[in-house]
């Protein structure tokens with residue numbers, strides 16, 4: 431069963447999960463060595479509301495093909511994207527609507543835990559990428575959740591990440607398709623400008639890990655957040671660390 435129904439949350443996604451271009455500066459620099467000036471398009475696997483697909487052309491001068499199974503998320507992506515170098519297509523990680531050897535890189539951001547058959551997805555990504563092209567995975571991984579602010583307030587949600595594919599699993603499944611692990615790097619992002627803003631977003635519960643906990647645990651987490659805000663922690667941005675995993 432799907433961990434979350436994106437048809438239902440698509441309209442809230444930008445408000446609940448969207449990041450500003452400034453907040454993503456760390457990601458821009460972490461990814462630049464792999465995507466800068468690519469001649470072939472980047473395939474954004476599970477492009478969602480187009481958070482990254484919409485930015486990659488202006489950041490790196492590349493074309494992007496966003497592949498996304500949810501029609502509602504694709505519609506959000508189209509509305510959020512003005513650059514003609516970006517195209518959105520129906521498909522998923524196991525069925526990419528791209529020709530063999532037609533893409534210069536794959537970008538997979540907070541999607542890996544939704545893919546029901548990771549070995550099949552790895553083989554499909556191998557089919558569409560040119561030899562030596564990078565696969566860039568942005569995600570929280572089991573055992574590496576210490577840099578995610580959400581889990582300070584919702585410790586039960588961190589346990590949901592333990593059910594996500596581990597880096598070792600990713601290495602094994604992509605290894606079977608011919609990829610080799612090249613790099614694992616925690617990357618800093620500014621998620622929101624204040625804890626108050628964070629509270630407003632979290633209350634929308636548009637996150638797999640928050641959907642995976644009980645209503646009681648969710649309410650307790652919101653109460654912890656309120657206590658922190660009342661205690662004066664509301665000032666200053668909320669900073670998070672997710673991992674960038676690179677394979678070739």
Ligand SMILES: C[S@@+](CC[C@H](N)C(=O)[O-])C[C@H]1O[C@@H](n2cnc3c(N)ncnc32)[C@H](O)[C@@H]1O
Nearest residue numbers: 436476477478481500503522523539540544545
């Ligand atoms: C958390 S969103 C991430 C969206 C975008 N990559 C981002 O970073 O903003 C997860 C997306 O993965 C999509 N998805 C779910 N199952 C998928 C699959 N098997 N293959 C590709 N994408 C999938 C969902 O529809 C959703 O849009």
